[in-house]
Amino acid sequence: MLMQSNDYSRVLYEMGVGPLWVLRQAEALTLTEAPMSSTETASLSSDVVEAVTDTPAIPDIPQADALVSVVVSVPAKEIAVPEENLAVLPVHSMSWEELQPVVESCRACGLCQGRKKTVFGTGDRQAKWLFVGEGPGYNENLQGLPFVGAAGQLLDNMMKSLGVQRGDQAYIANIVKCRPTDQQGKDRPPTADEVAACLPYLHRQIELIAPQVIVALGKTAAVSLLGLDMETPVGQLRGKLHQFKGIPVVATYHPAYLLRKPADKSKAWIDLCLAMKSLPIISASSAS
Ligand code: SF4
Numbered sequence: 001m002l003m004q005s006n007d008y009s010r011v012l013y014e015m016g017v018g019p020l021w022v023l024r025q026a027e028a029l030t031l032t033e034a035p036m037s038s039t040e041t042a043s044l045s046s047d048v049v050e051a052v053t054d055t056p057a058i059p060d061i062p063q064a065d066a067l068v069s070v071v072v073s074v075p076a077k078e079i080a081v082p083e084e085n086l087a088v089l090p091v092h093s094m095s096w097e098e099l100q101p102v103v104e105s106c107r108a109c110g111l112c113q114g115r116k117k118t119v120f121g122t123g124d125r126q127a128k129w130l131f132v133g134e135g136p137g138y139n140e141n142l143q144g145l146p147f148v149g150a151a152g153q154l155l156d157n158m159m160k161s162l163g164v165q166r167g168d169q170a171y172i173a174n175i176v177k178c179r180p181t182d183q184q185g186k187d188r189p190p191t192a193d194e195v196a197a198c199l200p201y202l203h204r205q206i207e208l209i210a211p212q213v214i215v216a217l218g219k220t221a222a223v224s225l226l227g228l229d230m231e232t233p234v235g236q237l238r239g240k241l242h243q244f245k246g247i248p249v250v251a252t253y254h255p256a257y258l259l260r261k262p263a264d265k266s267k268a269w270i271d272l273c274l275a276m277k278s279l280p281i282i283s284a285s286s287a288s
Helices: 005-014 059-071 083-088 096-104 110-113 140-143 149-161 192-209 220-225 253-260 262-287
Strands: 021-023 048-049 130-131 169-174 213-219 242-243 247-252
Touching: 059 110, 083 140, 096 192, 110 192, 130 149, 130 192, 130 220, 149 253, 169 192, 192 220, 213 220, 213 262, 220 247, 247 262, 253 262
Parallel strands: 130 169, 130 213, 213 247
Antiparallel strands: 021 048, 242 247
C-alpha cells in the first residue's frame, strides 16, 4: 500500500509519535515509496532503524532487539469450554460462511441478552496482521462493526503506520462478540465465563486467517488470548514476544486507553515496532 509522505507524517502525528523511522541503509528510499509497507517491514529484522527528526524520546529499536532476542514462548492454554457450550458451538471446522451466522444467532452466554448486534469482525480474511480487542462498546453494538468512533480512528492510524488498513492485510476482531455492560449500562470487561464461551469463535477466525502476527489491544485481550491469569501485570505483557499456537503475539495498549492517556502513544509505537520485527524472526525460526 502506498502512502504519501504527508499522510505518513500525519498518521504518526495522530499516534502521538514524532520521529519517522526509516531504514538506515535505505538512504534512497523516499517516503512516497511506502516506508512501512509490510513487505519492507519484513526486512527489518537485522536492520537498525533511526529517527530522522530531532523529536526526542522514544527508546529505539535496539532496545526492541534485546526484547525480541528473548522470545517468550507462552503456549496458549486451551481454555476449557463448558460442554454445553461446545454442543452449540461446533466451530472448529466451520468455514467463514458457516461461522458468521452462528455467531449472529449465538446465545451461549448472557451477553446475548443486551446486544443490538453481534460484532463478528472485519477486514482481510487472509490478513498478515490480526488486531484483537476486548469486546464491542456502545457504538460497535449499534453498528455491528469493531472499533468505530475515535478509538477506531486511532487504530486505523496505528494500522496505517504499519502500511496496512482495514481490509488490506489487516483483520480486526474482539475476544467477545457481544457488548459487556455493567448494571448502569456502561462498558465493562467480559467475565472469565463470557470469554470462555466466546473464545472458540476467535480461535476459529485465527485458524481461518492464519495471520503472521497478532496484536492484542489491551490487557483483557492479551490475557484472554494467551490463557493467562486476569491479574497478570501489564508489565509482564508488553515488551515481550508471546506466541499463540506458533503465531507471534504482541500486547499493547487499547486505543481507547491511548485516547485518555496520549503520553503512552509512544510506547504503543514501540510495541508496533516489536510486532513488525517479529514477522521475519518467527518465519525464520519456524523454517529452521
Ligand atoms: S458474547 Fe460470544 S458467546 Fe456470548 S452470546 Fe455473544 S457471541 Fe455468543
